[in-house]
Amino acid sequence: xxxxxxxxxxxxxxxxxxxxxxxxxxxxxxxxxxxxxxxxxxxxxxxxxxxxxxxxxxxxxxxxxxxxxxxxxxxxxxxxxxxxxxxxxxxxxxxxxxxxxxxxxxxxxxxxxxxxxxxxxxxxxxxxxxxxxxxxxxxxxxxxxxxxxxxxxxxxxxxxxxxxxxxxxxxxxxxxxxxxxxxxxxxxxxxxxxxxxxxxxxxxxxxxxxxxxxxxxxxxxxxxxxxxxxxxxxxxxxxxxxxxxxxxxxxxxxxxxxxxxxxxxxxxxxxxxxxxxxxxxxxxxxxxxxxxxxxxxxxxxxxxxxxxxxxxxxxxxxxxxxxxxxxxxxxxxxxxxxxxxxxxxxxxxxxxxxxxxxxxxxxxxxxxxxxxxxxxxxxxxxxxxxxxxxxxxxxxxxxxxxxxxxxxxxxxxxxxxxxxxxxxxxxxxxxxxxxxxxxxxxxxxxxxxxxxxxxxxxxxxxxxxxxxxxxxxxxxxxxxxxxxxxxxxxxxxxxxxxxxxxxxxxxxxxxxxxxxxxxxxxxxxxxxxxxxxx
Numbered sequence: 001x002x003x004x005x006x007x008x009x010x011x012x013x014x015x016x017x018x019x020x021x022x023x024x025x026x027x028x029x030x031x032x033x034x035x036x037x038x039x040x041x042x043x044x045x046x047x048x049x050x051x052x053x054x055x056x057x058x059x060x061x062x063x064x065x066x067x068x069x070x071x072x073x074x075x076x077x078x079x080x081x082x083x084x085x086x087x088x089x090x091x092x093x094x095x096x097x098x099x100x101x102x103x104x105x106x107x108x109x110x111x112x113x114x115x116x117x118x119x120x121x122x123x124x125x126x127x128x129x130x131x132x133x134x135x136x137x138x139x140x141x142x143x144x145x146x147x148x149x150x151x152x153x154x155x156x157x158x159x160x161x162x163x164x165x166x167x168x169x170x171x172x173x174x175x176x177x178x179x180x181x182x183x184x185x186x187x188x189x190x191x192x193x194x195x196x197x198x199x200x201x202x203x204x205x206x207x208x209x210x211x212x213x214x215x216x217x218x219x220x221x222x223x224x225x226x227x228x229x230x231x232x233x234x235x236x237x238x239x240x241x242x243x244x245x246x247x248x249x250x251x252x253x254x255x256x257x258x259x260x261x262x263x264x265x266x267x268x269x270x271x272x273x274x275x276x277x278x279x280x281x282x283x284x285x286x287x288x289x290x291x292x293x294x295x296x297x298x299x300x301x302x303x304x305x306x307x308x309x310x311x312x313x314x315x316x317x318x319x320x321x322x323x324x325x326x327x328x329x330x331x332x333x334x335x336x337x338x339x340x341x342x343x344x345x346x347x348x349x350x351x352x353x354x355x356x357x358x359x360x361x362x363x364x365x366x367x368x369x370x371x372x373x374x375x376x377x378x379x380x381x382x383x384x385x386x387x388x389x390x391x392x393x394x395x396x397x398x399x400x401x402x403x404x405x406x407x408x409x410x411x412x413x414x415x416x417x418x419x420x421x422x423x424x425x426x427x428x429x430x431x432x433x434x435x436x437x438x439x440x441x442x443x444x445x446x447x448x449x450x451x452x453x454x455x456x457x458x459x460x461x462x463x464x465x466x467x468x469x470x471x472x473x474x475x476x477x478x479x480x481x482x483x484x485x486x487x488x489x490x491x492x493x494x495x496x497x498x499x500x501x502x503x504x505x506x507x508x509x510x511x512x513x514x515x516x517x518x519x520x521x522x523x524x525x526x527x528x529x530x531x532x533x534x
Contacts, residue, residue: 052104055097062094091240093479095247103251129162129173129203130235136165137175140192151185159191164235166208171235174205196513198252199245206509209249212242214502217487218464250483252512257486259520260493261295261307265326269298269349269450271458272332274314275466279481290478292465292485293318298331299457300393300450303526304496306461307489310481316340329448331455334438350441352378353454358431370418370428374435377411385453397449405446412439461492490525497525504528 145153157180165174181190198209215221221229223239223246230237264270273294278287291314296306311318316337323330329347332338333354342348356378363371384403388396415432422429435442445451465488494504507530508523521527 048104052101055101055104059094059097059101062090062097090477091243092247092250092483093477095244096251096479096483097247099248099251126203129164133234134172135175136172137177139177139179140194141179142181142190142192145181147183147186147188147190149183149186149188151183153181153183153188153190156180156182156189161194162203163197163205164203164208165205166211168211169233171230171233195510198509198513199248200513202245202248204245207506209245209509210502210506212245213249213487213505214491216246217484218491218501247483249509250486252509253490254483254486255517255520256508256523257307257489259524260305260489261309261322263303263305263521263524264295264297264307265323267297267301267303268328269301269448269452270323270326270328270330271296271298271452271455272319272330272338273455273458273462274335274337275462276314277310277465277481279312279478290481291318292462292481293322294458294462294465295322296458296461298329298450299452300396305493305524305526306458306496308465308485308492310478310485312478329444329451331452331458333455334434347444348441349444349448349451350438351455352381352442352445353456353459355435355438355442358434362427362431365427368428371431373414374411374431377407377414380407381453391449393449395449397447400446400449408443408446412436461496464492494525497528499525499528503530507531 142153147153159178159180161176161178163174163176165172176194178192178194182188198206204212212223212226215226215229216223223242226242227237227239271294274291275294276289277292279290280286281288290310290312293309293311294306295309297303309318309322314335314337316339319337320340323341323346327345329349330338330341331349331351333351338348356375359371359374359378362368363375381404384399384407388399391399415436419429419432419436422432445453490505490508491501494501504525508528511523511531515523
């Protein structure tokens with residue numbers, strides 16, 4: 001064999017080796033990719049099974065509280081009505097957890113053997129809807145009466161289901177009649193589909209569910225009062241049933257509340273405040289103080305939204321958990337829970353209304369001339385703000401740096417001078433110290449036209465919560481408080497955007513069962529548009 005042939009043979013062998021190496025590398029990459037996919041699947045399965053175990057344990061605890069404990073302790077604490085309210089919250093919690101378990105178990109990524117067999121539950125037989133109620137018959141028929149094999153379909157019967165509908169003060173029944181069509185040639189049976197519902201196996205329509213939610217969370221009507229209202233309208237709906245509906249709706253609406261929270265955390269200016277609410281402690285047979293934290297987009301932001309976050313305490317860890325790595329301007333009072341955020345890159349904007357309140361209380365107590373002068377300075381600042389309500393951020397900043405800056409400088413110089421004449425523990429000194437120690441935060445609005453002068457915007461959004469507390473008595477559990485916070489977030493945000501909460505929730509509950517999770521933002525109040533009827 002010649003030298004040239006040997007070189008050609010060597011080159012061919014070398015090329016084959018390179019090709020084999022490329023094939024091996026490609027196979028190794030495919031194996032690595034498959035291993036990563038399997039690891040991700042295993043991680044998802046482990047997480048889902050852990051969540052199922054957690055929810056199953058929570059259901060067991062709630063059932064033990066509901067059926068195992070006597071009612072004497074609760075009755076001694078707050079009377080029989082208080083006990084019944086706690087029972088209603090338990091029913092709502094159980095329904096919410098069961099809905100979440102059902103969603104986890106029905107997910108296609110979870111193999112059947114990954115979920116332990118559950119004992120078969122016997123559902124109670126539902127009573128027939130009152131025959132005297134008016135009926136609206138809605139027919140569902142196939143789009144075509146021709147079978148896929150070419151032969152014509154023949155109607156062989158129908159399937160009828162009834163859902164309880166509601167318009168304020170008037171009950172009616174939607175009668176869904178689904179025609180059954182069969183092909184005598186190939187024995188094919190076709191049954192027209194019906195629209196999906198938030199509670200598919202229940203009787204309520206989205207309109208009735210929206211009325212229950214608005215009554216409970218916007219009008220502050222406990223479920224036992226709604227039970228009486230519906231009974232007067234001709235339909236007896238036990239509060240346990242109403243509670244189960246509330247729990248199911250709470251689970252369905254939770255993604256919207258989470259999307260609303262993400263929207264707020266995308267805002268450069270955020271308001272924050274908190275208000276106490278009572279939560280039942282079933283083990284102790286009494287209530288303890290929890291807190292409803294509130295967060296809103298800036299008062300001058302183009303998108304208006306508010307989110308309530310129910311927490312078991314007033315600790316700063318809750319506000320840090322909600323805001324996470326958000327870095328912007330936080331409008332808040334001087335509560336210490338926010339202080340850690342200001343060392344992590346969050347900018348503090350103080351509340352002028354809180355500073356004013358110190359001087360107002362001082363003036364109301366003893367007609368202090370020093371307090372009157374301070375109130376005059378602050379009043380001039382608010383006169384400027386009232387004229388800037390509809391101004392752009394740029395125009396607001398320009399006017400503030402002119403008029404408001406001069407007022408703030410004069411007020412600060414006056415306070416520094418007067419403070420040297422006061423004893424440390426006098427009421428006037430404490431009022432001035434409050435503003436002087438927080439001067440940087442109180443002055444923040446002078447440097448950013450998007451920052452409001454105070455936190456009154458959010459305090460007004462908390463007011464409906466405080467007004468309704470006497471009607472709630474307490475939150476039955478942490479889960480119930482979180483569910484209430486989610487629904488109230490949507491209701492108050494709908495109001496902020498000029499929407500009727502009932503019309504908004506009714507439409508959203510109708511669309512949620514078939515709405516894409518990736519497009520959930522389309523249902524947020526600031527983007528929501530009702531579906532065209534036609």
